[in-house]
Amino acid sequence: MINKVVQSMKWAVIGGGNGGQSAAAHLGVMGFPVTLFDVMPDTVNAINFQGGIYVDGAVKGFGKVDKATIDIAEAMRGAEIVMVILPALYHRDIAKKMAPYLEDGQIVFVHPGATFGAFEFKQVFEEENCKADVIVAEAQSLLYACRLNKPGFASIKGIKNNLMVAAIPANKTEEVVAKLNKAFPEMVPGKNVLDTSLNNLNAIMHPGPTLFNVSMIESPYDWRYYWDGITPSIGAFIEAMDGERVELGSKLGLELPTVLEQYQILYQADGKTLSEAVKKNKAYEEVMGQKRVDTRYMLEDIPMSLYPMVSLAKHLGCSCERMENIVELGCFVLQKDLKAIGRTMESLGFEDMSLEEIIEYAETGVKKAN
Numbered sequence: 525m526i527n528k529v530v531q532s533m534k535w536a537v538i539g540g541g542n543g544g545q546s547a548a549a550h551l552g553v554m555g556f557p558v559t560l561f562d563v564m565p566d567t568v569n570a571i572n573f574q575g576g577i578y579v580d581g582a583v584k585g586f587g588k589v590d591k592a593t594i595d596i597a598e599a600m601r602g603a604e605i606v607m608v609i610l611p612a613l614y615h616r617d618i619a620k621k622m623a624p625y626l627e628d629g630q631i632v633f634v635h636p637g638a639t640f641g642a643f644e645f646k647q648v649f650e651e652e653n654c655k656a657d658v659i660v661a662e663a664q665s666l667l668y669a670c671r672l673n674k675p676g677f678a679s680i681k682g683i684k685n686n687l688m689v690a691a692i693p694a695n696k697t698e699e700v701v702a703k704l705n706k707a708f709p710e711m712v713p714g715k716n717v718l719d720t721s722l723n724n725l726n727a728i729m730h731p732g733p734t735l736f737n738v739s740m741i742e743s744p745y746d747w748r749y750y751w752d753g754i755t756p757s758i759g760a761f762i763e764a765m766d767g768e769r770v771e772l773g774s775k776l777g778l779e780l781p782t783v784l785e786q787y788q789i790l791y792q793a794d795g796k797t798l799s800e801a802v803k804k805n806k807a808y809e810e811v812m813g814q815k816r817v818d819t820r821y822m823l824e825d826i827p828m829s830l831y832p833m834v835s836l837a838k839h840l841g842c843s844c845e846r847m848e849n850i851v852e853l854g855c856f857v858l859q860k861d862l863k864a865i866g867r868t869m870e871s872l873g874f875e876d877m878s879l880e881e882i883i884e885y886a887e888t889g890v891k892k893a894n
Contacts, residue, residue: 550668668684693887763797
């Protein structure tokens with residue numbers, strides 16, 4: 525028998541890609557009322573035809589979806605939690621679309637936020653003069669390692685043991701996590717959204733290894749991204765680059781675990797080096813390497829994950845030589861100015877804010893007037 529709390533807690537999932545359909549299916553299997561928004565009519569029609577989404581792997585079954593729709597207002601109406609699972613490149617645009625239809629008391633959960641996703645959603649809601657009393661929260665990463673077989677059929681390869689979540693303002697984090705835990709006990713509170721953003725490991729694990737494996741990517745061979753691509757030398761560089769992220773966190777009063785420590789926390793994958801640890805993560809066993817360089821590991825994770833860290837580090841006077849070099853190399857290899865579309869201190873309105881003011885904004889949600 526389905527718990528009454530489950531029955532009454534409605535979720536809206538914004539995004540029908542790998543993560544969105546996996547999350548909607550998982551929620552449906554657990555018995556939560558869930559609606560799903562996506563811009564692709566074929567995706568929406570397939571889910572509605574079945575009445576939900578089939579899922580296999582770490583979660584097995586059929587997740588009922590009350591409604592899939594291309595109407596974002598319809599998807600969000602009456603939802604207690606509006607969970608956004610979209611590439612960060614679309615965050616600003618989707619926040620604008622959401623703003624007119626938000627309702628008092630809703631939680632906007634950006635899952636994941638990439639780097640500073642919650643800041644961007646909050647900024648857009650203010651720009652759009654949204655009057656609804658909502659809490660904006662973000663996760664450090666996506667809960668799942670997942671893939672879509674086809675619309676309406678998701679495969680969850682693995683689920684993280686712990687996933688950090690924080691809200692703006694930070695004193696709402698416990699409330700948000702308590703609600704999320706009704707479905708996802710793996711989610712734990714972070715100190716603030718600076719904590720979740722700087723624990724975004726996509727910035728560390730995607731652009732650098734992709735650039736160092738260009739010859740593999742453009743070869744005719746099949747290869748596994750983590751198991752074959754994170755060689756000892758590449759792993760050592762990534763660990764050193766990760767040290768810059770940890771140093772940046774220290775400047776902000778955060779004790780960030782290293783990337784190696786994160787693999788133990790998230791996946792219980794132990795190793796003396798990063799190259800060893802990723803090979804002990806069964807969730808990564810089937811993650812194949814790309815067949816082209818211009819994937820989201822570069823097009824999204826440089827401007828929306830890594831470059832925002834570089835921007836903040838330079839703003840605060842922290843070392844970021846390795847991170848900055850990966851950003852520059854990525855722009856050269858792709859022949860695209862990825863920095864021009866990236867999140868920066870300027871695009872977030874932080875250019876005139878001090879270290880203390882940035883921390884205060886993360887804690888209180890109140891930005892000092894310029």
